Amino acid sequence: MNVALASAAPQIALPPPALDVAGVTLQYKTKTSLVTATHRVSFQVLPSERTILLGPSGCGKSTLLKAIAGFMKPVEGKILLHGKAVERPGPDRMMVFQEFDQLLPWKTVKQNIMFPLLVGRRLSRREAEERALTYIEKVHLTKFRDAYSHTLSGGMKQRVAIARALAMEPQILLMDEPFAALDALTRQRMQQELLELWETIRCTMVFVTHSIDEAIIIGSRIVLLSPHPGRVRAELNCGQFGLDEQGAGFVALRQRIQRMLFGSDFGAHENE
Numbered sequence: 001m002n003v004a005l006a007s008a009a010p011q012i013a014l015p016p017p018a019l020d021v022a023g024v025t026l027q028y029k030t031k032t033s034l035v036t037a038t039h040r041v042s043f044q045v046l047p048s049e050r051t052i053l054l055g056p057s058g059c060g061k062s063t064l065l066k067a068i069a070g071f072m073k074p075v076e077g078k079i080l081l082h083g084k085a086v087e088r089p090g091p092d093r094m095m096v097f098q099e100f101d102q103l104l105p106w107k108t109v110k111q112n113i114m115f116p117l118l119v120g121r122r123l124s125r126r127e128a129e130e131r132a133l134t135y136i137e138k139v140h141l142t143k144f145r146d147a148y149s150h151t152l153s154g155g156m157k158q159r160v161a162i163a164r165a166l167a168m169e170p171q172i173l174l175m176d177e178p179f180a181a182l183d184a185l186t187r188q189r190m191q192q193e194l195l196e197l198w199e200t201i202r203c204t205m206v207f208v209t210h211s212i213d214e215a216i217i218i219g220s221r222i223v224l225l226s227p228h229p230g231r232v233r234a235e236l237n238c239g240q241f242g243l244d245e246q247g248a249g250f251v252a253l254r255q256r257i258q259r260m261l262f263g264s265d266f267g268a269h270e271n272e
Helices: 061-069 109-119 125-138 154-167 184-201 212-218 248-262
Strands: 019-029 034-045 050-054 076-081 093-096 172-176 205-209 221-225 232-237
Touching: 019 061, 034 061, 034 076, 034 221, 034 232, 050 061, 050 212, 061 076, 061 093, 061 172, 061 205, 093 154, 109 125, 109 154, 125 154, 125 184, 154 172, 154 184, 184 212, 205 212, 212 248, 221 248, 232 248
Parallel strands: 050 205, 050 221, 093 172, 172 205
Antiparallel strands: 019 034, 019 076, 221 232
């Protein structure tokens, strides 16, 4: 073969990132000291990507999510959402927290989902109700649309919180260990339902967890953070394993992450 005529395989052009976290250092004050939560963290999230922030407790992953949401400002670096600097909270970034008490107890499921749409004057009452019912159906709570939060299980409350966030149709959905307080069976079911929901709406997502299995199940890509202060040690692309935790690919990736977190080769696989 004529080497001069040989050509490299064509490169697939990636879309511009939905989220660009560039050299971000975050600090917060306690009663006795100034804590550096993250140190020059950089990563990008592509549109419709499910990016997981994974790391040990205290590595700054939840703090980083709050900065993306606009609740705190970096002392170094910048955060861009579709090329615009994140400077304050906004409806283009909706956050789902771990706690079950995110819902207004005096409002029904439907009213909880409608509430931010009406307060923000984004939609008329009729339009807000129609959108709320659409997302209630997506999270399989149609029979409970007129129920109050005290009658719902923990998993059902989290479904309402997710539906309320998605009803705002944000540019990015931020989830801070939303299933951590659930029992094991409910947590597994919620993971699968979240994936099924993502298949229908293809939203851009950043999901914080300290569970390796949950990261592999939910993520299309994992950003692995070091112990405090958090630094990006690796970025791993995931296959779609679903809940097949005994499959060969799932087990191999789990073992690899465990070695990178706790073994001697941690840091030897950066930016893969």
